[in-house]
Amino acid sequence: MPRSDWKTQGAGLLLCLSAGVAGAAPATAPAEPAPLPEPLRDFDAYVEGVRRQFEVPGIAVAIVKDGRVVLERGYGVRELGKPETVDAHTLFAIASNTKAFTAASLSMLADEGKLALDDRVIDHLPWFRMADPYVTREMRLRDLLAHRSGLGLGAGDLLYWPGTDYSNEEVARRLADVPLSGGFRAQYAYDNILYGVAQLVIEKASGQSYREFLAQRIFRPLGMDETRYNSDALRPGDKVASGHAKADFKDLQPAPRMTWANVAGAGGLYSSVHDMGKWMRVQLDGGVYARSGDKEQRLFSAQRQQAMWSVVTPMPILEPSVPELAAAKPNFAGYGEGWQLTDYRGRKLVWHTGGWPGMVSRVTLVPEHKLGVVVLTNAELPGAFQAVTMRALDAYLEAPRTDWNAAYAAALAKSRSKADESWNKHVAARAPDSRPSLPPQGYAGTYRDPWYGDVSIEAAADGKLRLRFTRTTELVGTLEHWQHDSFIVRWDRRWLNADAFVNFALTADGKVREVRMEAVSPLTDFSFDFQDLRLSPVAATTGA
Numbered sequence: 001m002p003r004s005d006w007k008t009q010g011a012g013l014l015l016c017l018s019a020g021v022a023g024a025a026p027a028t029a030p031a032e033p034a035p036l037p038e039p040l041r042d043f044d045a046y047v048e049g050v051r052r053q054f055e056v057p058g059i060a061v062a063i064v065k066d067g068r069v070v071l072e073r074g075y076g077v078r079e080l081g082k083p084e085t086v087d088a089h090t091l092f093a094i095a096s097n098t099k100a101f102t103a104a105s106l107s108m109l110a111d112e113g114k115l116a117l118d119d120r121v122i123d124h125l126p127w128f129r130m131a132d133p134y135v136t137r138e139m140r141l142r143d144l145l146a147h148r149s150g151l152g153l154g155a156g157d158l159l160y161w162p163g164t165d166y167s168n169e170e171v172a173r174r175l176a177d178v179p180l181s182g183g184f185r186a187q188y189a190y191d192n193i194l195y196g197v198a199q200l201v202i203e204k205a206s207g208q209s210y211r212e213f214l215a216q217r218i219f220r221p222l223g224m225d226e227t228r229y230n231s232d233a234l235r236p237g238d239k240v241a242s243g244h245a246k247a248d249f250k251d252l253q254p255a256p257r258m259t260w261a262n263v264a265g266a267g268g269l270y271s272s273v274h275d276m277g278k279w280m281r282v283q284l285d286g287g288v289y290a291r292s293g294d295k296e297q298r299l300f301s302a303q304r305q306q307a308m309w310s311v312v313t314p315m316p317i318l319e320p321s322v323p324e325l326a327a328a329k330p331n332f333a334g335y336g337e338g339w340q341l342t343d344y345r346g347r348k349l350v351w352h353t354g355g356w357p358g359m360v361s362r363v364t365l366v367p368e369h370k371l372g373v374v375v376l377t378n379a380e381l382p383g384a385f386q387a388v389t390m391r392a393l394d395a396y397l398e399a400p401r402t403d404w405n406a407a408y409a410a411a412l413a414k415s416r417s418k419a420d421e422s423w424n425k426h427v428a429a430r431a432p433d434s435r436p437s438l439p440p441q442g443y444a445g446t447y448r449d450p451w452y453g454d455v456s457i458e459a460a461a462d463g464k465l466r467l468r469f470t471r472t473t474e475l476v477g478t479l480e481h482w483q484h485d486s487f488i489v490r491w492d493r494r495w496l497n498a499d500a501f502v503n504f505a506l507t508a509d510g511k512v513r514e515v516r517m518e519a520v521s522p523l524t525d526f527s528f529d530f531q532d533l534r535l536s537p538v539a540a541t542t543g544a
Contacts, residue, residue: 057252061075065396074273089274095355095356097353104300105218117307130178131175138184152180156175156529159451160192230270281372284371286302311335348366360381366396383411437510500517518531
């Protein structure tokens with residue numbers, strides 16, 4: 001899931017050059033690499049500067065141009081405090097860059113006549129339900145891919161984020177209770193859950209698990225031997241980067257390896273820039289992955305690729321957060337099928353980002369120039385992959401030289417400053433001498449949200465309250481009194497950076513009627529959609 005509108009220990013450098021896609025493509029002798037443009041002569045030093053600026057332990061980059069991988073390099077280390085360096089074969093979580101694979105899978109099945117993107121979802125999954133009967137009836141497969149369902153930003157993400165024990169189908173079935181906050185097909189709002197539904201459609205239409213489909217139909221033909229389906233598919237000997245997050249937004253530390261087996265179609269894959277170079281090449285070649293004379297071997301048709309690259313949902317064009325980013329402002333913006341579509345200096349961009357606890361990335365295609373750039377990083381700050389991507393684009397598009405490192409650093413500084421202002425406003429509005437209305441035991445109990453399930457609050461022997469999301473191992477923390485009947489939950493896992501206000505509403509008789517939550521910091525990832533929870537005491541719900 002993209003975190004969207006979202007140390008240095010020596011570099012391990014590796015330059016790998018290849019002439020053809022591995023796997024089904026015929027073996028050929030390596031071709032001479034295309035020379036790098038003059039502006040990229042200092043690329044290594046530039047990336048190292050980005051790593052220092054954004055405190056990123058490791059970065060991997062691949063560039064594809066005119067059908068050839070012209071650069072594959074790794075910089076820095078896989079994990080802080082350890083000597084193993086990043087190279088072109090290091091695996092990173094690519095998170096929402098998985099969405100393009102899910103869209104491609106549906107396109108492949110459409111080419112085979114097993115489904116159509118205009119099919120109703122309920123024609124493939126008769127049990128599928130959204131919160132509104134009309135949306136349930138009219139939702140098409142294309143709608144699963146285009147972020148226009150009426151769900152709010154990240155709505156329902158707590159069903160899988162940062163990791164739950166729900167199955168993929170359980171997550172999809174719980175959509176029936178996730179409230180819609182917008183009109184159907186009326187506006188863009190990024191979601192992840194519907195890609196999990198798309199995954200179920202792929203499995204139903206193909207008769208295979210999604211893991212098997214990807215392995216047999218995409219990874220094997222492309223020779224993507226280093227790509228893994230979720231972290232539980234990692235193998236002994238894999239070179240895997242560890243994600244890093246700034247605990248409490250201050251101290252960089254490794255984050256535990258995650259897996260999203262229940263919504264893998266939205267963001268479950270691990271891959272290397274070596275493999276992602278192969279993926280970019282087949283995209284830039286219209287779906288063709290091998291040629292022999294007049295015969296082509298394809299993943300998907302050219303028609304389907306153009307549909308994936310066409311705007312389905314218009315997106316708002318936002319003003320740059322700082323003047324230094326003015327040159328990056330697009331003239332149009334939209335979302336297709338698994339891809340974001342904008343322009344840069346008059347050229348169409350087909351791209352996507354990925355965000356995972358401790359890792360963020362970007363894949364960018366410039367079809368007009370047969371150019372592709374992938375940047376994978378093992379820290380959460382998106383400015384790093386943006387700065388590296390834009391530098392590579394400028395080099396090939398012969399754009400004026402821009403200090404993107406400084407530009408994105410300025411944007412980061414501004415976002416942190418706004419977060420500080422937000423916190424200071426909370427502090428100024430606080431009544432520090434107020435007291436809770438109830439003793440700790442009065443707040444304890446099990447609370448239920450219709451779509452998430454149960455959240456428990458327990459009064460410990462020391463008088464402190466402990467809050468636990470019962471289906472989410474990582475979401476366990478201690479409640480600290482803030483004011484009146486409002487508390488802040490401080491999660492045990494400080495790298496989550498997701499502390500939240502917990503607000504209790506009482507009845508006239510002094511009993512808890514409802515609990516609402518909201519993230520404390522605007523820097524918290526939107527997938528912590530606490531604000532969508534409506535927690536009621538289980539006793540009041542069941543009559544027990």
